[in-house]
Amino acid sequence: MDATRGRASVEGEVPRRERPIGLYVLETGGCEGCFMEIESLNGSAFALEQAGFVCVSDPADADWLLLTGAVTRVCAEMVDRVWRAMPPGRSLIAVGACAVDGGPFPAGYATLGGLQALTPVRRSIAGCPPSPDDILRALQELAQV
Numbered sequence: 001m002d003a004t005r006g007r008a009s010v011e012g013e014v015p016r017r018e019r020p021i022g023l024y025v026l027e028t029g030g031c032e033g034c035f036m037e038i039e040s041l042n043g044s045a046f047a048l049e050q051a052g053f054v055c056v057s058d059p060a061d062a063d064w065l066l067l068t069g070a071v072t073r074v075c076a077e078m079v080d081r082v083w084r085a086m087p088p089g090r091s092l093i094a095v096g097a098c099a100v101d102g103g104p105f106p107a108g109y110a111t112l113g114g115l116q117a118l119t120p121v122r123r124s125i126a127g128c129p130p131s132p133d134d135i136l137r138a139l140q141e142l143a144q145v
């Protein structure tokens with residue numbers, strides 16, 4: 001992870017919005033690599049808020065759900081609970097290979113094999129794991145859609 005790249009990547013690309021997009025991050029059972037890369041965006045090395053985003057601790061304050069991990073069977077109910085707690089206009093983004101289709105943790109006795117087992121995955125960020133810079137850039141691209 002190059003902790004110096006994120007700031008440069010958002011210069012001149014700040015979305016014009018009345019308020020930042022609230023991100024709620026949910027880890028559902030992977031190696032936690034993707035989760036840690038997202039968490040690092042909260043540090044001073046990356047300009048997450050200047051790019052128009054803020055991490056929130058309550059799903060009720062979230063616009064986007066960033067889901068990492070292969071969705072273990074015990075986490076499936078939690079995914080549903082968090083999603084229902086989010087306000088209308090919410091969006092779901094799978095971050096990392098596990099979150100899309102299980103990646104190295106395919107469906108089995110312990111995992112469902114990613115979000116695709118629960119719902120069509122329309123928005124995702126590829127990688128294993130994607131770097132914080134990759135994630136920030138992808139979030140900015142998704143915000144333009």
Ligand code: SF4
Pocket residue numbers: 030031032033034035068069095096097098099103104127128129
């Ligand atoms: S996609 Fe890779 S880095 Fe991310 S949680 Fe899965 S195994 Fe870990």
